[in-house]
Amino acid sequence: MSLSDTNSWKGIRTELLRRIHDRIWQPGEQIPHEADLAEEFGCARTTVNRALRDLAQSGLVVRKRRAGTRVALNPPQRATLTIPIIREEIEALGHTYRHSLLERDLRPLPPVLHGAFQVTLGADVLFLKTLHFADDRPYAYEERYINLEAAPEARDLAFDRISANEWLVHNAPYTHGDLSFFAVNAGDNLSRQLDAAEGTALFAMERITWSADLPITHVRLIFAPGYRMRTEI
Amino acid sequence: MSLSDTNSWKGIRTELLRRIHDRIWQPGEQIPHEADLAEEFGCARTTVNRALRDLAQSGLVVRKRRAGTRVALNPPQRATLTIPIIREEIEALGHTYRHSLLERDLRPLPPVLHGAFQVTLGADVLFLKTLHFADDRPYAYEERYINLEAAPEARDLAFDRISANEWLVHNAPYTHGDLSFFAVNAGDNLSRQLDAAEGTALFAMERITWSADLPITHVRLIFAPGYRMRTEI
DNA sequence: TAAGATAATATGCATGCACATATTAACGTG
């Protein structure tokens, strides 16, 4: 059975996609009901449903009960980013990974983070500064706060062998998080660490993760000059 | 029926998620077969299948025929970014949107783009420079190339009322594209357009879209200082 | 006629079943 056969849900999806791309069904226009499509394609309604659900998930059609299915007016430009573990990203590029722990101590959470990262007032958090290398060239600079209430074992770990990121991924899985991307100028410290001219624009990522209501970690990663985060859509 | 009931596929998903988060099923470990889970939850295998498919899509479990389902070793740091139409993004923030077309002409494709954006050799492309404003403050600067072979009607459009982005979304839908994010320093031109000090780090996005094999447009958007692209994971 | 009750309808979902397909394990055979 080939993919273009219309009697598999993927085949039906392909055909529906074609009709949308070829503007046979215009944006905003209502498309036939599941039952009608099922009859047309000579398959069960379930199968059409599967195809339509898939299109709805990718945002190409909008579905509402009773109201029917219509082609999305503004196909959301939705992209799935895969944020790799730095070591894996570097090794995938064929380079050798290593990291160096620049700093590790317990300290109160800095006031700027009080809003976003609500740990028990006055409790110390574990602070880590790490530099990630690819073939001995600096790749990314990391500043991380770990909530010891969420990961008490972290207090006794050095994080010189395994990186905090990898340890946390395996030992304190999160349920949800916030992620943001932005640009920063290399200041005094960053330019030294990342071997960049002072003032260079650097790509940065900030992430906070929670396990249910408990914040786990706040991490800010700043990449060496030239870094691009890519994806396909 | 509440979400936590185990006899709906979402309820089952919730329960499976709990077992993964609580490390009842460890990363890398194989979890029971669909049939066993169906029996345990007292539902049809199809329903368990639906829940597992959903978990697989979000990357939390890895499924292979015959081999079974196992908890992902490296829980995917996968994030879905929604790249909004700028006008909608600005209006959603409660600001007034307007844009101004700074430049519009036909020209050959610049050599740097020959690799990524393969239009017929020697053919002119439509070049647009646009500045997007939120409440009369510059919000983003856009440089765009449109392949006239993919969207011939664009040749006769002024793009002073409707933005090229919105027009293309509605009139030349793409099948796939490449997207990347990076940081740039504000040069002479950018600092003037975006009202930023020279050298300021700016967040930038580049996107190329195709309809099947035909390139449609190449766009580079550079945002005013302070811009953050956010998402939840 | 406006507001509220009621019916109609499209999608959402669960079930039981059958068969397809990929992958691994077991088995022969040279």
Next chain:
DNA sequence: CACGTTAATATGTGCATGCATATTATCTTA
């Protein structure tokens, strides 16, 4: 014992059916 064949098995998918649920259209009733 290496290698190719075959069987076993877990997931993938399709179908017919029935009921659930959200939303709209229609029909009351004051």
